[in-house]
Amino acid sequence: MKQLKIANIPGDGIGKEVVAAATDILKTVSEVHGGLKFEFTEFQWDCRYYLEHGAMMPEDGMERLSQFDGIFLGAVGDPNLVPDHVSLWGLLIKIRREFEQSINLRPAKVIKGIRSPLLNPKDFDIMVVRENSEGEYSSIGGSMYRGDDEIAIQNAVFSRKATERAMRFAFELAKKRNGHVTSATKSNGIIYSMPFWDRVFEDVAKDYPDIQADSQHIDALAAFFVTQPDRFDVIVASNLFGDILTDLGAAIMGSIGIAPAANINVNGKYPSMFEPVHGSAPDIAGKGVANPIGQIWTAKMMLDHFGEEELGSVLLNTIESVTNDGFLTRDIGGRHTTQDVTDEIIARLKKN
Structure with a gap:
């Protein structure tokens, strides 16, 4: 036993x-x-x-x-x-x-008997793999001055090791599901960390030729969670993006009270x-x-x-x-x- x-x-x-x-x-x-x-x-x-x-x-x-x-x-x-x-x-x-x-897993799916606020949720079943150790939630930064001159600096930290670890976890998970991984990015607006994220994703995807891989900018991805949630299988995201997406995932399920992690x-x-x-x-x-x-x-x-x-x-x-x-x-x-x-x-x- x-x-x-x-x-x-x-x-x-x-x-x-x-x-x-x-x-x-x-x-x-x-x-x-x-x-x-x-x-x-x-x-x-x-x-x-x-x-x-x-x-x-x-x-x-x-x-x-x-x-x-x-x-x-x-x-x-x-x-x-x-x-x-x-x-x-x-x-x-x-x-x-x-x-x-280092990995935060959060599913979002239609649960029988619980009404989604979406008009037609189409039985979506999503698993978000959130990088859980660094990214936007790093504890590096500081503040100085007070009053009108006050400044706050928060540094986002992305290492290849942690980024690749989350992405490989997502691809391995997709093997057991529907064979599709979507990367949440924002490389058209965040000029250093997100292009780096995209490069690592492309490198990892090459090792999984049988898995369908694509990238979506986080703003569009958030919209698709509402309009087309059934198109997604596994999503890999940075600490902040994963956090926000999964609260949205809980909302489209019908209540944050049913969401696990x-x-x-x-x-x-x-x-x-x-x-x-x-x-x-x-x-x-x-x-x-x-x-x-x-x-x-x-x-x-x-x-x-x-x-x-x-x-x-x-x-x-x-x-x-x-x-x-x-x-x-x-x-x-x-x-x-x-x-x-x-x-x-x-x-x-x-x-x-």
Whole structure:
């Protein structure tokens, strides 16, 4: 039997509710289908922890997390308690950077029973591979002066190593899907980093002659996400472009509350981390109305990462059967609670 040690970090707000829901579902998957056992350890590292200790995690936090096979994260941040840049850089981004989680995967597809705001979504099924370690989100820059003379400089950093790594990941993923990779660029306006990005993409594409490859400027690509989302398969994008595209992907699915994500360490040195795209939503925290599907779909991505694609497919199909039968939270036009949706998914998993 395969045993997986998972560090649960529910985080703030609705993270506590949806992580609990998705953990119950993962336990059900392992109980019903056998061959897999999860051992969960929970860490209450959140903004209230920061208020008490002056940090988002203890000094040995990263060392403790390194002992796990994976990290299951809920949501980070409560601006009413701690500024977002403090909470994010102290926990989420710290884990991403120090554990070399250089790839961020975010799918967007039509989910049965959830109405897309698009008139004709045509069953789109997109996977965005976002470079997750540098690019526009590098921490290089600075500011000087104040008042009318104030200046802020933010440097974007693109290395061939990280750029090529994300692109090769995208091409390898396309082999398992529909054989098409689109590069998100803006080389007609950003004169150094994006032409470099294009050159690396062209070099990598030569090693994959059986994969269809094309490039789209990010502004046009954003428009095509709305008008022709079904034309895309795998999209590879820089840190900023990937971040924006995937929030748009969540919107055309029908709610950011259903969008999952995975932060992948590709060298095997450290655990990967799995988190939904949505935030902590402090306005609805504790009310029992949060949509658990983003976290549960994230659990499916974790199963896939550990080589349990068949179980992952069972879980996603079960989610879709539940949503298709109208078990929806209010953010997607329903009236059911977090627990209602969770209980129904568990019940159907036990019947399969």
